[in-house]
Structures are given as structure tokens and as C-alpha cells.
Amino acid sequence: MKILEKSPKITADLLYKAEASTGEGAIWHPGRNTLFWVDIEGKTLYEYFPKRRECYRRQFDKMVTTVVPETENSVIVALQNEIIRLNLETGDTDSLAFIDDKNGTLRCNDGKCDPQGRLWIGTMVLDAPPGTAALYTLLPDGKLKQQRDGITISNGLGWSKDQRYFFYIDTPTQKMERYLYNPETADIIEDGVVVEIPKCMGSPDGMTIDAAGNLWVALWNGFGVHCYHPATGELLMRVELPVPNVTSCAFGGEELDTLYITTARSGLSTEELDKYPLSGSLFVCKPFEV
16 A cells, blocks of 8 residues: 555544444435435434434334435335335335345445446344355346355445446455446456555445545544545545544535545443544545645
């Protein structure tokens, strides 16, 4: 990994104070001009309305791990072992697919839609041995296509603007991997490692990509978000937060120039929570104003 000597360093500001156990899955809904994110262990789906500076919560009876926009009035949600459609107006749900949770030892984790609108969803190990989770694609016919196995904690994922590459994170590897991507078939072929992050800088979690193709990665136990060049692995920018466990990030706002960042309280001791009381909250910054 290369670090540019003059790589900017900025600080994210608190946007919404929450106590999310595992805040995750930030994503902008362009049809509603709102930000969605989840609290996995809190079984909560959040929707933040920037213009009103209000936040709406929806509770589930299972862990909720991923949310992606579908229409102005609906989103697709991954629960612990099921993918559903949620009508935001009525609260009605439709089941789309079930994920094999290996008798409760796994759960869904991070996910996103590819440029063709197919949902990609990964799983993560709970009590099972490492390497027993997987990454799937939900196809239009409702079938699940396994893309990778041997995963431990499936996390950040994204696609290059030209649709040539798919980027992926299995957190314990400390790596952001690159794959050749076939937009017609959704097939991926391993194509190398973009960057391997030293453990002392945190572990890579959620990820997003800006208009220039750079990779923005949230760092668990890393107090921030790092921006990397997708070809050279150069560290281009650092966003610092006043909490250790940074989990996901997404660009939003009318100009898509606002970076929203989720965080978690999970894994912190009572003493650490006293030291970092904003853990679990939603943060924000505008990195392109630097």
C-alpha cells in the first residue's frame, strides 16, 4: 500500500445520534432523497430525511442486515436468513428468497445491487468455523447463484463505472480484492488484490465507490474511512471519526457529494463506550470540499 505524502485528512461530523449496536449498510435512496441504514443486531431499519433532519425507524423480528432501493415506495431488505421486499407506505412485505443459514450458524451481512439491478448478498460466520460463509447473487428468476465460498465475513462490495471490475472484501483477510466482471452473466474471475490494509489501521468493512472510481472503505477498529485508488492502491484521503468501529459509508445528497458513515457499539467494553459515547451514531462529511 502506498500513502501519498499530502493525502488530505478530514474529520466527519455527527449527523444523527444513535446507539446502534451494529450500524451498517448505508445507502442513498434517490427516489426519496433519504438515507437508509440498518442496525443489524438491533433489528432496526433507519431512514434519515436530510431536509427535515428527522429519522424514521422500522423494527423487525429478525436481524436486518442490508437494504437497497427498489422504487420510490419500496426497498429490498436482507434479514437474517431471508430476502424480502418492503412496502414503505403500507409496511407489507413479500418474501423473495431464503438464504441457507446452516442451522443458525450464519447470517446475511453486507449487500448491494450490481449495475444490472441484481442483488448481491454475502453471509458471515457466527459460531461456525472460519471459511464457511459465502457470497450470492439473487437472479431475476428468484434463484440464488453462489459466487464465492470459503468466506468468513462477507463485507464491502462495488463495481467500477465501466463495469469491467467487481471489488470485494472478506474482512478477516484484510484485503480489497478485484475481480473481472461479466455484466451479462454476473460471473466474476479473480484478478488480484487492490490493497492489503495493515491490522494496525483497522479491518476493512463496508465500501463505496465515488464518481472517479476511487474506493472508500470503512475501517472496523480503525476510527475512520480511507479512500484508495482502485489501480495503484494509493491511500488518497483519510476521514477521521471519534469512534473506533466504523462500518459502512455511502455518497448521497442532491449532488451525491455527501459521505454518510455508520458506526457500531458492538464489540466495545463499558469503559470504551464511556470513552467513545457517540459509537453507533451516523456521521457525515463533504470530502470534495477539501
